[in-house]
Amino acid sequence: MPTALITGASAGIGKAFAEELAARHTNLVLVARSQEKLNELAKQLREKYQIQVEIIVEDLTKLEAVNAVFDFTKQKELTIDLLINNAGIAEYGDFVETDEERQIQIVQLNVLAVVALTRKFLPLMRQRRSGSIINVSSLAAFQPMPYLSVYAATKAFIRNFSEALWAENRHYGVRILVCCPGPVDTNFFKNAKFPAGLAQRTNKISTPQEVVHKTLQALEQGDSTVVIGGFTTHLITQLAGIVPRKTLVKILEKQFQA
Numbered sequence: 251m252p253t254a255l256i257t258g259a260s261a262g263i264g265k266a267f268a269e270e271l272a273a274r275h276t277n278l279v280l281v282a283r284s285q286e287k288l289n290e291l292a293k294q295l296r297e298k299y300q301i302q303v304e305i306i307v308e309d310l311t312k313l314e315a316v317n318a319v320f321d322f323t324k325q326k327e328l329t330i331d332l333l334i335n336n337a338g339i340a341e342y343g344d345f346v347e348t349d350e351e352r353q354i355q356i357v358q359l360n361v362l363a364v365v366a367l368t369r370k371f372l373p374l375m376r377q378r379r380s381g382s383i384i385n386v387s388s389l390a391a392f393q394p395m396p397y398l399s400v401y402a403a404t405k406a407f408i409r410n411f412s413e414a415l416w417a418e419n420r421h422y423g424v425r426i427l428v429c430c431p432g433p434v435d436t437n438f439f440k441n442a443k444f445p446a447g448l449a450q451r452t453n454k455i456s457t458p459q460e461v462v463h464k465t466l467q468a469l470e471q472g473d474s475t476v477v478i479g480g481f482t483t484h485l486i487t488q489l490a491g492i493v494p495r496k497t498l499v500k501i502l503e504k505q506f507q508a
């Protein structure tokens with residue numbers, strides 16, 4: 251039975267990945283900070299699908315947490331066949347008015363943890379000539395986003411990083427996929443202190459399950475990138491390549507004002 255390691259598995263998209271992969275008879279390693287939520291999910295999935303589920307309670311904004319995650323899998327002699335770098339946070343607002351520490355944490359979680367975990371697990375996949383990594387980016391990766399400046403920049407990093415790794419690793423039997431959803435129905439916007447209704451103004455909202463199905467399908471096809479959402483989401487990804495950047499960012503600044 252293959253094993254998948256999922257970061258941010260206690261809620262939202264990460265939890266939906268855990269549920270879907272469990273249903274597909276994949277053993278799981280679930281990582282997040284909320285011990286109780288992870289325990290409850292692990293118990294439920296073990297009972298329902300007779301799979302092995304390990305939990306790791308770590309705050310991935312701390313670099314030593316990445317070592318702890320890797321060491322745990324080594325100690326348990328687990329082979330990670332699928333790594334899903336999903337944990338991510340944002341903070342809405344004018345950059346100078348947002349919480350200083352939180353902005354640094356966004357970079358630590360959304361960028362540094364993803365690079366560090368990938369650097370730990372990818373060489374083992376390359377040696378085995380098998381394995382997959384899914385990095386969860388966002389529609390925000392396609393253009394700068396006023397009032398989400400740091401978040402959008404981290405997601406652009408993840409997209410570029412992942413697509414480059416896709417090309418490097420396609421000769422080694424290792425798949426890398428970057429998943430770029432538009433708005434998804436999770437607690438993400440509440441946690442990011444988004445003004446009510448702003449993200450959903452024009453965009454279709456996907457369910458976490460839709461994101462998971464389309465992402466796993468794209469992985470099976472060997473795609474490098476998958477965009478998930480409605481017409482507006484797909485349109486935005488195209489506009490970014492057509493509309494001059496200065497014009498686009500001015501439009502977005504108006505659109506994303508509270």
Ligand SMILES: NC(=O)c1ccc[n+]([C@@H]2O[C@H](COP(=O)([O-])OP(=O)(O)OC[C@H]3O[C@@H](n4cnc5c(N)ncnc54)[C@H](OP(=O)(O)O)[C@@H]3O)[C@@H](O)[C@H]2O)c1
Nearest residue numbers: 258260261262263282283284309310338388433434436438
């Ligand atoms: N929702 C959307 O509209 C949307 C759209 C595009 C992309 N995304 C991306 O999708 C990913 C998942 O977001 P979501 O919508 O599922 O959000 P969510 O419901 O807020 O879930 C976030 C997950 O990340 C975990 N997490 C947060 N901080 C962490 C930390 N310091 N260390 C370890 N785990 C941490 C949370 O668990 P704990 O609190 O237990 O640690 C939770 O399991 C993110 O990368 C996000 O950028 C979301």
